[in-house]
Amino acid sequence: MSKFTRRKFLKAGVAAAAAGTSLSYGSFAIGGSSKKVVIVGGGIGGATAAKYIRMMDTSVDVTVIEANKNYYTCFMSNEVLSGERTLDSIKFGYSGLSKHGVNVVNDVVTGIDADKRVVKTAGGDSFSYDRCIVAPGVDFKWEAIDGYDAKVAKNTPHAWKAGPQTATLRSQLEAMKDGGSFVIVPPTNPFRCPPGPYERVAQIAHYFTQHKPKSSIIILDPKKKFSKFGLFKAGWAKHYGYNPDNPTGDGMIKWINSDAGGIVTSYDAATKTVSADAGNFKGDVVNIIPPQKAGKIAFAAGLTNDKGWCPVNGKTFESTIHKNIHVVGDSSVAAPMPKSGYAANSEAKVCAAAVVAMLQGGSVPTPSYVNTCYSIIAPGDGISVAMVYKYDEKAGKIIKVKGSGGLTPGKFDATLREREVEYAYSWFNNITSDVFN
């Protein structure tokens, strides 16, 4: 219904009723203005929802409120750290959304009044909505590691939200002497992009191998295993030097897990020293990725549970706390789907279809969801994980489709690994275009 005006639709509704069909058009406020959707956050989830709502129903008035002029994708930002790609190549603007007729507002949302259905901004504006979609991504638990906070993060970057943080970490790696040590601290579960810290290790090891081969990488990990576990360990060993039988010993990469004392308790910014159960580790470059929770506005709007994430109905992504507010992407509890870019993109489309149906007074369509996630271990060596999900009406939750998905096979096949890299780049080009163009 691309060129459907409201007036035509109402007339059509009358005609359909006259023809004796069971069309439900009751939710169209006769005589009122068009339906309004306000989206808080223009990341992968928010921008996808905006575009797809407009693709599904151009009569809906969609506004995205986003604090930044540009979005830097978290995915592929590890290739910026290794020097394999530029920061500009992961930068995306909002002109594409405007072409779909989305109003893009550059402002910070400070509150959402769920009763009055109004979103308020730091700029002093108010936006009323019929339905609101909240997609703020993650925020950090700054209290988790003593001595590491937002201020310290300016010089000891987390680089877990891409952009200036990525640039800072890249320049520190470039300035580091050969023979230096890079200390990385991955977060506890759950967090944005589960394979990300370990792909980062691989990408930085790739950079060191080429330019600073005497350097080492120390991973202080509060976990005992991680995403694509076997594939990463084999890849580190194959390309860079990692001993699976002695992970804390020889090789460029040393992985100190929670059993080996990898849990970090504090950080001294002055000496760049990370204190863990296993001892003190002084890094020439330090990258601390703190534990995470839902983005700030989710807390301000009262959308979070006691764990700091937003519970939702998996079929509509409507908050189970506040009606008429939906939450998609990293902030939402969509398990077993991971907190990944592809998952956010997929969730946002399911949400968009539900929102359009609800605004039209129709029934919510049967959802289908996918996650696909690539990691690049080295040039020509890509790995992936995929999963198809559906909604279990009886259990009232998202479930994995049995027998689907899984990992790249462990047995190394050079031809297929090369193809996975090309498909990883295709993934990047297509998902960013699907979100922002």
Next chain:
Amino acid sequence: MKRSTLLQTALLTCGLSFSAASFAGGASGEMLGNTCAGCHGTNGISNGPAAPSLAGIDYDYMVESMKQFQAGERNSTIMKRIAKGYDDADIEAMSKYFSEKKFVMASQKYDADAAKRGKKLHQKYCKNCHGDTGISKDTDDDSGVLAGQWKPYLNYTFADYQAGEREMGKKMKKKFKSLHKKAGDKGVADLIEFYASQK
């Protein structure tokens, strides 16, 4: 408002409400197709460099491909894992959805001389099933779109056929054998340049 317009509009509106609500069981083709866009592009139009476009795909060819992925009969990286997430009705719905989308040819670099040679080979060995220019929709055969498809994908496909990791139909096997006998690996490369040259 004229009566005919009214009726048309009413029909349109009914169609809309049915597509959203009537299929109580499975997901719609659009819902399923949307999950593919992150890798294959919005509406199945891929931005490359390798993932193939699905827009305009032959319905039977896509159904067959998905079933071959499920059964492990067609070589792939990730598709064999993803295809297992769908039942026959899903596969039919998504194939219908993509077959009705308009194919947009990829804009990519190619070798003009090789493309010229490839054109001749295509017309001799391939066009009966893949159409005059490599667009299968122009024929009755359930074959893949070749013209304007991304080059790395065409390379992988030919490599898999040659390595026996993807089964050829009887007719194709015969034609491919003659082509290879006549022009060798270079002939295959020329063919790919021809398909890539089409805009």
